[in-house]
């Protein structure tokens with residue numbers, strides 16, 4: 001069998017549109033959501049590509065021999081192992097509105113809320129296909145996505161898990177993310193989420 005080599009790449013909005021189905025399949029398999037969830041998310045992921053500061057990165061498997069760089073054609077044809085993207089937070093975004101109302105509810109002073117929300121990168125999605133998890137790819141994608149950002153902070157939400165006992169939590173803690181809000185319920189979702197954040201640069 002030919003050895004596969006994993007590469008990290010940036011995706012343009014066009015690359016994301018072209019690879020949307022594969023990216024959503026990685027997401028659905030990683031999150032263990034039922035098949036069919038892909039279709040519900042497609043429009044939103046495409047809309048996100050048009051947001052200010054949008055950036056996406058991916059991990060792909062190529063059959064390039066060890067030590068060689070893959071050609072553009074090899075990269076374009078290489079299957080996706082992982083996907084991550086985010087964008088600059090803004091007041092007209094539903095997620096920011098939800099987080100702001102949660103911050104008011106936990107009693108954060110208004111000036112601190114404005115300070116936090118005025119300059120942050122939302123790490124919106126980060127997923128590694130189950131077959132490729134546990135090799136450090138999630139951390140590598142997160143670091144690539146967060147490198148060179150102009151925002152003062154990065155914020156994300158992740159489902160609450162007892163004991164913070166999953167790879168996502170271990171990764172975020174290792175990267176220095178701290179609690180912003182715990183046990184938060186986004187409108188229309190019965191699950192509890194944590195909002196985590198840290199200052200940038202990493």
Ligand SMILES: CC(C)(COP(=O)(O)OP(=O)(O)OC[C@H]1O[C@@H](n2cnc3c(N)ncnc32)[C@H](O)[C@@H]1OP(=O)(O)O)[C@@H](O)C(=O)NCCC(=O)NCCS
Nearest residue numbers: 030031126127128133134135136137138139158167168171
């Ligand atoms: C969360 C997720 C993105 C993390 O990605 P990952 O590639 O699996 O994990 P990491 O990059 O953190 O890799 C760390 C693991 O790889 C191992 N590893 C192997 N080689 C490594 C290397 N060179 N560098 C770093 N870690 C390495 C570590 O020992 C660690 O193993 P452990 O978790 O068993 O302790 C991924 O597991 C995932 O998609 N999970 C399901 C979806 C999800 O929860 N997404 C986030 C929702 S908000």
